[in-house]
Amino acid sequence: MAGAKPVTSAEFAALMGPLGPFSDLIAVGCSGGPDSLALTRLADAWARGRGASVLALIVEHGLRAESAAEAASLAAALTAQGIATRILPLGLPAGPGLQERARRARRAALLAACAEAGALHLLLGHHAGDQAETVLFRALRGSGEAGLAAMSVSTVAAEALILRPLLSIPKDRLTASLEGWPIRPFQDPSNADPRFARARLRAAGDTSGVLAAGGAFGRRRNRLAAAVADRLAAAVRLLPEGCAEVAPLRLGQDAVARRLMGALIRAVGGREHGPAEAAVADLLARGSGSLGGALWTRDGRWLVPEPGAATARFRGKVPAGYVLGSLGADAASLRGRARHLPAAVLAGLPAFREPGNGKLALVPHLAYLDREMSVRLTTVFAPPGGPVTESHFAE
Numbered sequence: 001m002a003g004a005k006p007v008t009s010a011e012f013a014a015l016m017g018p019l020g021p022f023s024d025l026i027a028v029g030c031s032g033g034p035d036s037l038a039l040t041r042l043a044d045a046w047a048r049g050r051g052a053s054v055l056a057l058i059v060e061h062g063l064r065a066e067s068a069a070e071a072a073s074l075a076a077a078l079t080a081q082g083i084a085t086r087i088l089p090l091g092l093p094a095g096p097g098l099q100e101r102a103r104r105a106r107r108a109a110l111l112a113a114c115a116e117a118g119a120l121h122l123l124l125g126h127h128a129g130d131q132a133e134t135v136l137f138r139a140l141r142g143s144g145e146a147g148l149a150a151m152s153v154s155t156v157a158a159e160a161l162i163l164r165p166l167l168s169i170p171k172d173r174l175t176a177s178l179e180g181w182p183i184r185p186f187q188d189p190s191n192a193d194p195r196f197a198r199a200r201l202r203a204a205g206d207t208s209g210v211l212a213a214g215g216a217f218g219r220r221r222n223r224l225a226a227a228v229a230d231r232l233a234a235a236v237r238l239l240p241e242g243c244a245e246v247a248p249l250r251l252g253q254d255a256v257a258r259r260l261m262g263a264l265i266r267a268v269g270g271r272e273h274g275p276a277e278a279a280v281a282d283l284l285a286r287g288s289g290s291l292g293g294a295l296w297t298r299d300g301r302w303l304v305p306e307p308g309a310a311t312a313r314f315r316g317k318v319p320a321g322y323v324l325g326s327l328g329a330d331a332a333s334l335r336g337r338a339r340h341l342p343a344a345v346l347a348g349l350p351a352f353r354e355p356g357n358g359k360l361a362l363v364p365h366l367a368y369l370d371r372e373m374s375v376r377l378t379t380v381f382a383p384p385g386g387p388v389t390e391s392h393f394a395e
């Protein structure tokens, strides 16, 4: 570690520059470990120089007795440096698959906090060593070329753009970047726990050689992503109702078409993972059929959610006193609201009904809201001073 050069503010600005434009609040995931602490320090100085500010988000996993106290002392130390903080407690239950569950819950909590705070960007402290591990780890698991491209500098999420500006920086330079700062990093004991696969890789020694391979795969992935975006614009029209209109002849059947169709199926079918590339190739060759929760209609023109797939997304968001189902036969009465949609999409749209009589109350995609439900919703969201009812508007 001796001799490693700290990351200068000019260098950090050069890493951030191409990832912008930025708004005036940037969130940073700060675990209190050396990498994300260095990131927090660099990002704070960079943001101040632009009249912006940083919000350090500290996820407290609650897996060790001392984690709450550690999170609180980290927050206090950052606050003393003039950095705004927020602690996000997770309270994860112990049990199998802990690291993966923790990773998912952490990501969800960080993104939810970004949305709540109005931060459009979330910075994470992954560095070159993490990237090398990811390439190796995926190679050992037999990942394909997309997986071997490893982590991307930016990942789009609904709540914020996730950025990893330090992906090309070796860890020892991050540690060096903490010199002269009063905050000392924690070392997470699970990072050295040989039960975890990543920790085993970390202990295996220098992995820098695989970075070049990961970079080459990354450049290929970027070229493919650009080609997919062009093809998407030329061959597909995405509809806000959750389906896609496809021009099969322009779509083609090559690698670009396979990647594009895989992404479309994932978006329309609503599953967490897209289908396997071989299955997509098979579907493209057939020209229609079902895959991954999506149905490609016989004429090849529409990719629509399979029956039930569209409603699945609304589970957990059902207003009290209503039940969720597909629009089904009620589609006929609302046809006039969406003449452009194929019948299969219209009938599959999520609809909320009254439980007893099955009366249609709300169809979000068609902006249909039953009069009685609108009165009830107004009551729920009434301002202080009593609910607003129709009587307020009576002459």
Ligand SMILES: Nc1ncnc2c1ncn2[C@@H]1O[C@H](COP(=O)(O)OP(=O)(O)OP(=O)(O)O)[C@@H](O)[C@H]1O
Pocket: 028, 029, 030, 031, 032, 033, 034, 035, 036, 037, 057, 058, 059, 060, 061, 106, 123, 124, 125, 126, 130, 188, 191
């Ligand atoms: N508990 C946490 N709270 C907030 N952000 C976190 C937390 N754990 C991880 N992150 C974010 O995710 C990044 C990558 O996580 P990873 O587990 O690889 O990091 P780490 O080994 O904990 O590194 P370090 O703690 O030194 O930043 C971190 O650099 C940080 O930005």
